Amino acid sequence: MSRGDLLQRASLHHDALVSARRLLGMHLVAGEVTLAITEVEAYRGPSDTAAHSAKGRTARTEPMFGPAGHAYVYLCYGIHHMLNIVAGPQGHGVLVRACEPVSGLAQIQARRGGRSGPVLLTGPGKVGQALAIDRSLSGHDVLSPGPLELREGTPPQSVLHGPRVGIGYASPEHQRAPWRLAVAGTRWVSHPKGLEPYTP
DNA sequence: ACAAGGATCCTCT
DNA sequence: GAGGATCCTTGTT
Numbered sequence: 001m002s003r004g005d006l007l008q009r010a011s012l013h014h015d016a017l018v019s020a021r022r023l024l025g026m027h028l029v030a031g032e033v034t035l036a037i038t039e040v041e042a043y044r045g046p047s048d049t050a051a052h053s054a055k056g057r058t059a060r061t062e063p064m065f066g067p068a069g070h071a072y073v074y075l076c077y078g079i080h081h082m083l084n085i086v087a088g089p090q091g092h093g094v095l096v097r098a099c100e101p102v103s104g105l106a107q108i109q110a111r112r113g114g115r116s117g118p119v120l121l122t123g124p125g126k127v128g129q130a131l132a133i134d135r136s137l138s139g140h141d142v143l144s145p146g147p148l149e150l151r152e153g154t155p156p157q158s159v160l161h162g163p164r165v166g167i168g169y170a171s172p173e174h175q176r177a178p179w180r181l182a183v184a185g186t187r188w189v190s191h192p193k194g195l196e197p198y199t200p
Numbered sequence: 201a202c203a204a205g206g207a208t209c210c211t212c213t
Numbered sequence: 214g215a216g217g218a219t220c221c222t223t224g225t226t
Contacts, residue, residue, distance in 0.1 A: 078220025125208050166207050
């Protein structure tokens, strides 16, 4: 199969919610492994109480305040490497929550304990593990050739949305906000319940 | 130095 | 569906 072009940076010069919609179906390429993005969450800047950028600008969160198209990778629960794509407005980012394998399935399975099926890639920690990323990639540009690249894929025709996962520390309003987006009809989604058709 | 908590995962029932 | 595992980052002494 042919390999897509690197995504244009202008695609991410938007609010994280718009960028999130744009990222569905795009490809993440790390060596032999290529994943198609199936589920994302938008974190909409310092005013979004669920976003790391709302807790201030630190060494860890610095990439969130940098150029669009860079990665923000952080360690969650001391174990899981979570991949975000930084979007245009200051402090905006998109968390990649689930993907579908496109190539390199054997390597993905090896990194994921020999498992198979959606359990391989439905969860942000699992995506990080499959791509073998860590915090050394935080602040890295994923729109230029390198160890992790974001390339054109196939945008989905229809999309679902619902509340974001695991943000009990955020304000009630932001806990309810339906800023988690997923490709409609795919099995490669971490929490299928609570998702409804998305009509922008 | 230390304590607290976390954008999760996995293994049960 | 629920609960424990797990260990680094952060803010505070």
